[in-house]
Amino acid sequence: MKPRPFDYVRPDTVEEVLELLAEYGDDARVLAGGQSLLPMLNLRLLEPSLLIDISRLAALDTIHDRGDAIEIGAAVTQNKLMSWAPLQQKLPLVALALNHVGHFQTRNKGTVCGSIAHADPSAELPLVLALLGGEVVLQSRRGTFTLAAADFHQDMLTTARKADELVAAVRFPVVSRQGVAFQEVARRHGDFAIIAVAAVMQDAGQARVGVGGMAGRPLLREIKVERAAEAIGAWADELEGHEDLHASGALRRAIFKRLGPPVIAAASTAKVGGTA
């Protein structure tokens, strides 16, 4: 349960990070909070030759209100975002989801961007970023590119990030005038979800719904509130459901069918700008 040997580097600037990524590519791993990376290293699921520690880079430790979106830098921890005063008002769905991300102790260190870059199929933050139509900001020596969250997260632990790119930030669109809701089923509160469902109202009768844990990445669909149970049932039946140690595909489909309709109902009755 100890990592294999690796080189460690703690750059002083983002430029140095990008130089190292250009040089080492896939042999390097970016270390931000390390709450997913360190377990994988300890279990020897990963054997990078270089770890690039960005956790002390103040330039990446910023939450920036761009008006229509909130940009969160790569070194911002989940608890820092949780205690960001305007969160509830600007990103109520993110506020709901963060309660389910790991534990108090892991959120103290784990980063928002790290969770999205790690791309676990049942993780809460990738689901919410995809559902809200957010973006991922990728930086390399070649320049800065933004990708839609739906294009970034390709499959289980697989993203569109190129080997020389740093996930420098993510952008959550400000959604403050639509009802939102989030619920998940996990073995223990704070563990990875078996199934997570989030919803955001489009207009009075229609919700945009996202589900995590059913496939290698979050899945999205527009659903009419009055036909929610029927639509979720049909959607669940179309899906194989991700099979792993924690749950069979059949169990995941069954949970999704039970969890989906109440989440949609909660979003549709949530106060404007409020949460349920």
Place this chain on the structure above:
Amino acid sequence: MRRVNRNERVRIALTLNGRRLSAEAEPRMLLSDFLRHGLGATGTHVGCEHGVCGSCTVLIDGVAQRSCLTLAVQAEGREVRTVESLAAPDGTLNPLQQAFRANHALQCGFCTPGILMSFTDYLARNPKPTIEQIRDVLSGHLCRCTGYAGIVAAIEEVAKR
């Protein structure tokens, strides 16, 4: 730019419970092992080594985190607090520790140092937590002896003071 190559042992200095200390480590050494084997501070316990059990929780710059999910070199120059810092030099337990004793919040004591450090951080931020908040923070720890009821009672007692 700080760089340490694999198998290279470098001196890592940090502040442990108010004392400036250092020891040698290679990059892959976990902070949990560094505290125990490098600095001899064995109050921090190592359970699962992948961030699930919470036994190894310490404060780094006042913030509770898993020392098994932190490299020693990452804590370089930081202020680390462990369970050894809680009691007075003469061994008198602090209020949180006394409440654990009074409420049967521990049996074997293996998980206890981590739980004490988590709530040292949490109660400093939120001195009057609800029982739900206590349970939520406690969900980051595993205890196989107590069934958790005594731990919740101990923390509630401290919060009521």
